[in-house]
Amino acid sequence: MTVNPAAPSSAPMRIALLISGTGVNGVAMHCLLLVQYLLSRGHRVLLLHRPGAWIADRPGLEGAEKFATSFGRSPAELIRVTKRLNAFQPEVLHTHMSSAHTYGMLARILSRRPVVATAHSTSLQLHWWFNNRVIATSPDAEAHHIKVNRVSHRAMRMIPSFIDTRSFPVIGDAERMAARDALGLPQDSFVIGCVGDICERKRQIDVVRALANVLKTEPRAWLLLVGGRFKEYFDELTKVVDELGVASQLITTGSRNDVPALLAAMDAFVLASRKESSPLAVLEAMSRGLPVIATDVGMLSDFVAENVTGHVVKVGDVDAISRHLIALAADPQRRQAMGDAAQAAARAKYDMSALAPQTEAVLREAAAIKNRPWLGFAAELCGSSSA
Secondary structure, X not given: OOOOOOOOOOOOOEEEEEEOOOOOOHHHHHHHHHHHHHHHOOOEEXXXXXXXXXXXXXXXXXXXXXXXXXXXXXXXXXXXHHHHHHHHOOOEEEEEOHHHHHHHHHHHHHOOOOEEEEEOOOOOOHHHHHOOEEEEOOHHHHHHHHHOOOOOOOOEEEOOOOEOHHHOOOOOHHHHHHHHHHHOOOOOOEEEEEEOOEOOOOOHHHHHHHHHHHHOOOOOXXXXXXXXXXXXXXXXXXXXXXXXXXXXXXXXXXOOOOHHHHHOOOOEEEEOOOOOOOOHHHHHHHHOOOOEEEXXXXXXHHHOOXXXXXXXXXXXXXXXXXXXXXXXXXXXXXXXXXXHHHHHHHHHXXXXXXXXXXXXXXXXXXXXXXXXXXOHHHHHOOOOOOO
């Protein structure tokens, strides 16, 4: 169920946002932008995060109250967090990632406060059923949570992830040259890029195999892989690279915080994942004006318009990836046209200005719900639990 936001009320809310991940990834970026947006709308936000989490010290969150928790299951930690929530008196909780979802479930049981959970992936877990609203970031995730986790149609909403396109402007010639110089890439090379943890789910080995095919007709091709390395899979990828003899045309940067600058070095972007929901890396590449080749999972067939902003292929179809890359390498004008269309689509459909208000509307809708606390007496031990 997609939310079409009406004119939002101007009344500020008290919102507790819980995120249990620690690193920088699509979920963390989504939460960062959402908190920044909510603060700009005048809402009070309490951000609960793990100690040392990437999101905790990001610029733009100075107006948020912050509280570090291990999200542990011990009674002492549950009481400590409950006391902090009770002191803040949130009108609604918004949870992201598994441990945070569990805390949201417990809050729903212990108090009248409504809970909204955003489903950034698909899994079989008990907590989904307890939320007042569940936001899925792709149609696949929406269908999964309705069918597998028994979330009611009434409670389900579908809102894609979003980016701040202002942080990902179209690549200029001077910026591209500087980015390639910094990476040691020849200025006349055809650079294929991929951003994401190097792991089995992302299937970067398929992109390596595609590089080997492209090099047979386009010797100027390079592959730039940006992302943290899962050791077992990275070792397997390294073995394939050596077998195919493409090590001299491959750069792996590891995890980086300067993704916009690295995207500037690329001519085309590939995401060969076997499983995704609403990957921000593709939207960021599109916003920078890059054509995208992506597998048909999650929101990717919605993000990428076939033969307009790029191409959608089946998971594991290395031949299709190779064929499309060879065609893009041979036709700079086509690359430019696709990149222009991708940039326009990202700005019109997936910018935070278009989608963050939809999330705000769901939070406001949920905040009006008054749950019956199943174990409210327990919350009273930690201070007032009334919303």
